[in-house]
Amino acid sequence: MNTLYHYPLSPFSRKVRLTLSEKKIEVELVEERYWEEDPDFMRRNPAGKVPVLKMGSRTLSDSNAICEYLEETHVTPALLPRNAEDRCEARRLVGWFDDKFYHDVTKKLTGERVFRKVMNTGYPDSTNVKEGARAIKYHLDYMAYLLDQRRWLAGNEMTFADFAAAAHLSCLDYTSDVDWNRHEVVKDWYAKIKSRPAFRSILADEVPGFQPSAQYADLDF
Amino acid sequence: MNTLYHYPLSPFSRKVRLTLSEKKIEVELVEERYWEEDPDFMRRNPAGKVPVLKMGSRTLSDSNAICEYLEETHVTPALLPRNAEDRCEARRLVGWFDDKFYHDVTKKLTGERVFRKVMNTGYPDSTNVKEGARAIKYHLDYMAYLLDQRRWLAGNEMTFADFAAAAHLSCLDYTSDVDWNRHEVVKDWYAKIKSRPAFRSILADEVPGFQPSAQYADLDF
Numbered sequence: 001m002n003t004l005y006h007y008p009l010s011p012f013s014r015k016v017r018l019t020l021s022e023k024k025i026e027v028e029l030v031e032e033r034y035w036e037e038d039p040d041f042m043r044r045n046p047a048g049k050v051p052v053l054k055m056g057s058r059t060l061s062d063s064n065a066i067c068e069y070l071e072e073t074h075v076t077p078a079l080l081p082r083n084a085e086d087r088c089e090a091r092r093l094v095g096w097f098d099d100k101f102y103h104d105v106t107k108k109l110t111g112e113r114v115f116r117k118v119m120n121t122g123y124p125d126s127t128n129v130k131e132g133a134r135a136i137k138y139h140l141d142y143m144a145y146l147l148d149q150r151r152w153l154a155g156n157e158m159t160f161a162d163f164a165a166a167a168h169l170s171c172l173d174y175t176s177d178v179d180w181n182r183h184e185v186v187k188d189w190y191a192k193i194k195s196r197p198a199f200r201s202i203l204a205d206e207v208p209g210f211q212p213s214a215q216y217a218d219l220d221f
Numbered sequence: 222m223n224t225l226y227h228y229p230l231s232p233f234s235r236k237v238r239l240t241l242s243e244k245k246i247e248v249e250l251v252e253e254r255y256w257e258e259d260p261d262f263m264r265r266n267p268a269g270k271v272p273v274l275k276m277g278s279r280t281l282s283d284s285n286a287i288c289e290y291l292e293e294t295h296v297t298p299a300l301l302p303r304n305a306e307d308r309c310e311a312r313r314l315v316g317w318f319d320d321k322f323y324h325d326v327t328k329k330l331t332g333e334r335v336f337r338k339v340m341n342t343g344y345p346d347s348t349n350v351k352e353g354a355r356a357i358k359y360h361l362d363y364m365a366y367l368l369d370q371r372r373w374l375a376g377n378e379m380t381f382a383d384f385a386a387a388a389h390l391s392c393l394d395y396t397s398d399v400d401w402n403r404h405e406v407v408k409d410w411y412a413k414i415k416s417r418p419a420f421r422s423i424l425a426d427e428v429p430g431f432q433p434s435a436q437y438a439d440l441d442f
Contacts, residue, residue, distance in 0.1 A: 046363065047316075047317055047321050049321075058306060060309050060313070061313055062312065062313040062316035062317070064285070064312060064316055065309045065310075065312035065313040065315075065316060066309070068308070068309065068312055069305055069306070069308070069309040069312075072305045072308065073305050084290055084293045084294050085279060085290070087289070087290070087293065088281050088286045088287070088289065088290040089286075091283065091285060091286035091289055091290075092281070092282055092283040092286040094286075095268075095283035095285055095286060096268055096283070099320075100268050100270075142267065
């Protein structure tokens with residue numbers, strides 16, 4: 001059996017969970033409070049982060065490295081385009097969401113609202129929350145700009161870029177931080193990805209002490 | 222002609238410069254003060270970061286997406302192993318250096334010492350500098366642990382993992398932040414990569430107002 005060490009509101013874990021599920025790779029989910037630096041877990045990934053994927057004797061870490069590995073070893077369905085230039089665009093957007101969007105938005109909203117408390121590192125920093133709330137607006141505008149020209153974020157096929165984006169937005173939606181009325185095209189895109197069977201386990205996530213927003217699991221939000 | 226928009230002490234630019242040079246792709250280097258958010262540059266990369274590579278009509282950004290693109294379109298020399306599992310390990314380490322190492326070390330040392338001043342964002346934060354100086358030690362220990370078992374960081378072949386690591390360490394060496402006497406095996410690895418022709422342009426870099434350390438360009442450091 002394969003095992004994925006993850007945390008429910010980790011966008012990096014969610015990207016890998018979506019990938020595993022789309023590629024129909026069965027996996028047992030083990031929740032890991034990775035910030036507690038349990039020695040067993042640190043042996044699996046000295047970076048001390050989730051996700052970590054155990055497949056047979058192999059222990060894989062870094063969400064990007066895991067996704068590329070799964071794409072190479074389980075080719076159907078393809079989650080990167082065939083053409084090198086289009087692949088570059090998909091990877092650019094994965095980097096955009098996992099680096100820029102994460103630091104500008106996810107870390108400042110879901111990070112402050114939830115992780116501060118579960119990690120026991122103090123109260124939410126209101127400056128960060130304000131900055132995150134401002135930044136998500138122009139990020140949603142950028143997504144709308146892309147989706148005005150394309151069916152999916154990186155082109156006309158669904159790719160890792162969509163999974164990365166949906167992973168972050170679903171965490172932010174859990175904490176009521178997404179204004180879905182800002183752009184119809186973004187809402188339509190999210191409705192499309194949210195209704196995929198791969199998304200079901202994510203919509204069932206719960207972090208004790210934090211109720212998900214009313215529309216979190218609702219497919220007609 | 223191809224153009225790379227870069228900044229001399231940007232580790233992400235350096236990783237791409239090493240890749241272009243190893244793959245013998247000629248490129249004109251254009252220094253970009255990316256934090257000034259020049260509208261022309263922001264059109265090339267809305268993330269507002271270097272490097273950006275212009276190849277013919279294509280404008281590519283995100284250092285990881287660019288490296289993967291170059292690996293797919295210019296296959297010799299290969300900078301990722303052939304085997305999926307080994308490729309995963311190389312990519313894990315690229316992520317390690319470009320994310321963990323960058324935030325723990327490069328940003329706190331070279332970032333505070335140089336970028337604060339060139340970006341005009343105040344004086345170096347001494348807490349960050351102290352944290353970075355402490356963190357680089359255990360990162361060098363981890364590199365030594367890997368290099369005790371392998372010829373290169375990700376295995377017995379040189380990969381993007383070595384370029385990512387050398388890109389960060391060369392920036393830190395510019396600002397005298399690397400204790401090369403800590404581990405002989407790390408020093409030997411760096412001497413090997415530093416003596417490659419691809420490294421020459423990096424050793425010639427200068428940021429006005431910041432002298433490189435005495436050993437920076439010295440192959441017998």
